[in-house]
Amino acid sequence: MKKHKNMKRRVKNLVEKYNTSNPYLLCKKLNIEIKYDYFKDIKGFFRRILRRKYIVINENLDEYSRLVVLCHELGHALYHSSKNTLLLKNNFLCYAPELENEANEFAVELMKYQEEVSYETARDCDLGLRILEEMKRYTKN
Incomplete structure (x- = not known):
């Protein structure tokens, strides 16, 4: 697992620039629209359509899970919106593993x-222990 040395600083700068660490307010200030929809197996995703950025979150997730997913997808919106490294996984396009790791690291920070x-x-959150354990790897220096 490659850690990005400056992710802590990136997040700190973002929080200081917009004077908030609330991901919902950050999205609003960054003109990223948050939508909710039902998905059976998808927690959320980010898409850029005609220069507009959207984060879509599974409406069935609990409040804490929505927060975690939003933080992860905000990482994609900020750092991967121009990447063309999408993969087809479970009939859905997703980013390459290194970009997923970077979004996880951003979310944790x-x-x-x-x-x-x-x-x-x-x-007890809807994300499940596997996802939380994966994210926990980034809390260690």
Whole structure:
């Protein structure tokens, strides 16, 4: 797993520039529209259509899971919107693993600014332990 040395600084600069760490407010200030829809197996995704940026989140996720997914997809919106390295996975286009890792790292850094979440909330969230364990790898220096 390659860690991006400056991800912590990137997130810090973003938070300072827009005077908020709230991903919902960041999206608003960055003109990224957030939409909600039902998906069976997809937590969320980012798309750029005609210069407009959209993050779509599964409406069936709990509040904490929506926050985590939004932070991850915001990473894609900020750093991968011009990338052409999409893969077809489970009948859905997704980014290459290194870009997914970078979005996870961004999400973890941005989540550090959010209110402390109890273990029970994280354990019982809709994302599942596998995703949370994967993201936990980025909390270690």
